[in-house]
Amino acid sequence: MSDPMEELDRFGSEFTGGPMPLPASEIRRRGDRIRRRRQAVIVGGAALAVAAAIAVPVMAVTGSGGGTKVPPADRADGAGSVVMPYDLLTDADTVYSDGADWFAVGTDDADPEAAFHPCARESLGDLGATSVEHRDFEQRNTLPEGADIEVLGDAMHQAVAQFGSAAEAQAAYDTIVGWVNDCDGRIDGITTYRAFDPLPVSLTVDGEATVIQANYGPAPKELDEFGDGGYITETGVAVSGERLTVVRTQIVGQDYNFLDGTPVQRMLPVAAELMQPGETAPDATPDAAATALPDDFALEAGWPDVTDGETRRISDGALLVDELTTACGTEPRLGAPADTRTGILQGPTHYAFRGAALYDDAQGAADALASLATTYSGCGADDGALTTRYDVTPAAEGEGWVRIARVTTVGGEVLEESTRVLAAAVVGRALLITGSEGEGGGTPEANDAALDQEVTQAQPVLEQLAALTGEG
């Protein structure tokens, strides 16, 4: 027999494959189309008008005519009997993919007759809902270079409904799932409709949930210039007790495989948790103070000067950085801060980030910190050989840093690999997160040293936040 290593090496040097199926220019053209779709929505009246015009043909087919009109719910009935805007997903809860995310553009309260899905044959009110909240989202590019790209019609819609009984909610769930699966020929202008096998969903609350992917078309030429795309949709339906939510996303384009679960698979458990009665009522009396981080807020304060080979960038936008927050496959729920800022410091052998968030009230910041700690406390991975966990040290009473450190073990022994740590603190209604990853270490001692450095270096930022929130 031949040496298998030689065979592998020979394969590497001799394998040529067939001719390249597509020229580079075609690959770039396809890439440009992906880019246009991801950078779909720009801020501005004209763009929003186009998005609205696109959304109408799809949502207008909802069969909401007829049936019994349900009067607006009486909000004085008490917690749990009506749904509220805070029962819906917020920008902080939504996910899409790298370079794009969903952003709320409007909330429609207490209209059980409103359209909620193109395949719906009756309204939620007709199905027995006594109180409904809707929220529309648009997709935006989250990278700074995408501001000049045209709108292409991606959209997301969520409805949360309160029913008179759990049995009615369950019946509505079954009905809606049936409608989505059997929608062929029921949407105007659509000649092909194809629903796929349901995707599994793991709820953190009691109840039932499913995600149905459906592709259909054709999409109008103004949305699909090459004529080879279509509507790529996901519908997530979850029922828990007397409440039900429907989350639907629509992408105009071509099919994509999401490597860490589809967006609706990831959002639906959060939506189901949020709609629980009495779970998320915010403080109604926010602190009277600044609503934004000032322009001269120095998030980079305390970081060493940038040296050759390093880059540093400060930007508004997403509070969290994927590299440090998706280790568990679940993002912490950081609520809806009024303003955020993110900083990255990157060198050849290390990576550091900071995120600052200003909330409407102290409870918002405290809830976010608690979610961060809870997420990492429950995080762990075991691939059979390696076990990875995150050690979370709670903040001291009143004030202090939550310290989070990754520890990897093999057979119970700590493995020395890179050092990845995260620290977070609340001051007033502000949250500061700081984290780093560097070569070597990974031991508890190295983690402690890295955390000490993070906390020390971030102190000037914490002091700025204290002054801003009146806690200084």
Place this chain on the structure above:
Amino acid sequence: MDADEFDEFYAASFRRVTGQVYAMIGDLDEATECVQEAFARAWAHRRKLDRSGHPEAWVRTTAYRLAVSRWRRRKVAQRPTDRAVGAPLATAAADESHVALVAALKQLPEAQRQALVLHHIADLPVHQVAAEVGVPEGTIKARLSRGRAALATLLSDETGGLQGGGVSHV
């Protein structure tokens, strides 16, 4: 990375990456499609590609993940008709000795196969394999050791080994 640089990158890397992904997943047509898709995404995300510092590794990783994802998805549902890049492919058959080697690789656990391909076919040093896979170097060394032993056994089971074209059981 501008258009000319990308075209040069594509021309220089496409066949090599396709071969590597083929060795990892055992299906040349699927590998070709996924590498095409990965290159299209690379152009769409070229700033990210530039920042990565290792564009070929970025494409290879993306293509491999796409292939795994597509395979897993096919287990639960029929593929949608549309794809990001072109129609389904029918690539010319690979060399028979390569087919036999790939067939043997397919019998290895996914992690061992990936380590062997990246180290021996992509010619990456162990620390780069570890970085690309996202596990410590010690784990890669262990996977390589176990993979080599298993592959040797598998190939020795083949009648006449791989010489003379080997025996295909694909």
